[in-house]
Amino acid sequence: MAENEFLKGRGAQMNVHNRFFEHSHETRDDFLNYCAAEGDDWEDNKTVTIETFPKSIVNKVDSPDVGMGYSLNPYQGCEHGCIYCYARNSHEYWGFSAGKDFERKILVKKNAVELLEKKLRSRSWEAIPIILSGNTDCYQPIEKKFQITQNLLKTFLKFKHPTGIITKNSLILRDLDIIKELAADNLITVNLSITSLSEETRRIVEPRTATIKKRLQTLETLTNNNIPVRVMMAPIIPSINSHEILPLVKEIAERGAFGVGYTIVRLNGAIGQIFTDWIQKAMPDRAAKVLHQIESVHGGSLNDSRYGVRMKGEGEFANQVAQQFKIARGLYLKDREKPVLNCSLFEQQRDGQMKLF
Incomplete structure (x- = not known):
């Protein structure tokens, strides 16, 4: 494909310079001309998985406005390709670009389950919810093959330890039986990301995620099985999904969600350059307006x-966004309570089996 051709099925349209590298790469015209003459693609758009074996897996979250104490990420990088994703910058720590590399070079933490079990067996550990995942989606497409998230959930169930899931993929329903067992002891909540009711918007902003129809069906299936689900309409992007707040909250309330949360898009680090390049190619007619509204x-x-x-x-x-959410919650989610996860069962199960004495 040509360098300036829109890359369908991916979010980022470019690789940006890794801020930790002294040297940068440039794609020269003579190289592109040579590839074109030879009939070769100048880059491979396939997803590559890279196995890693970290020393620890449970991360303490120090940011006071994130809303979680600990997170666990079985994968680094995310094939979903959401153009706005704040996690893109973290790919630079691994030596990759926050742009196309983030979507195409996925690190798989092969020893995640063993590390979690070691952590839960530690005498110094006290039960506090561990969230899957605070960074990249634990149910992104490669989970179907590696099943790390599934085995992590089995470990939480074995130890009766509270957990939570953040995802935008209907693959979560594969593990419905495990999640139902966790929910029976009030050990889990699900945060399901639904940013739009428009499939056209979803396809261009979140290219490799589950369809909107599947996500709404997933929400309904989970809540029909007494699993508490909160929907995250995150992020709100001006002039892209900002007009959908009330209809979306109405829809998710009718399907059983206990609450809704939101953030407004912020393009930190390398994401500003990646997003700007993307919107100028994907939505040239409204690019300037959207960028100015984000700046505002x-x-x-x-x-x-x-x-x-x-x-x-x-x-x-x-302020307008905040008021719309206030109105929407009052209209559609009034008197629905957020569940408090059960941290009392873990101590009896610390060794992976019920203590009798």
């Missing part, structure tokens, strides 16, 4: 790193 909620910048402000933004547009 972050003090004139595409990003704001201040805790407590960065997720919700400031200014007129941010």
Whole structure:
């Protein structure tokens, strides 16, 4: 494919320079001309998995506005390709680009289950919910092959330890029986990401995720099985999905969600360059408007790193979004309570079996 051709089925349209590298790469015209003359593609668009064996797997989350204490990420990088994803920057720590590399070079943490079990057996560990995943989606497509998330859930069930899931993939229903067992002891909540009701929007903004129809069906299936589900409409992107707040909250309420959360898009680190390049190619007619509106909620910048402000933004547009969610919750989610996960069963199961004495 030509360098400037829109890459279908992927989010990022470019690789950006890794800030930790002294040298950068340039795709020269003479190289592209040579590839074209030879009939060769100048790059491979296939997804590559790379097996890794980290020393630890449970991460303490220090950010005060994230809403979780500990996270566990079985994969690094994400094939879903969501163009706005804040996790893209973390791929640079592994020596890759936050752009196309993030979607095509996926690190698989092969020893994740053993590391989790070791952590839960530690005498110093006290039960507190561990969330799958705080960074990249634990049910991205390669989970179907590697089944690491499935085995992590089995481990949480074995130890009667509270956990949570954040995903936008209907693959979660494969593990419905395990999740039902966890829910029976109030050991799990699911955060299902649904950013739009428009399949056209989903396809271009989140190219390799489950369809909107499948996500709504997933929500309904989970709640019909007494599994508590909160929907995340994250992020709100001005002039792309910002007009959908009330109809989306109405839809998810009718399908049993106990609550809804949101963030306003912020393009931190390399994501600003990646998103700007993408929207100028994907939505050239509204690119300038969207970028200016994003800047308007972050003090004139595409990003704001201040805790407590960065997720919700400031200014007129941010206030309008907040008011819409307030109205939507009052109309459709009134009196629905957030469950509190059970941390009392773990101590009896610390060794992986019920203590009798």
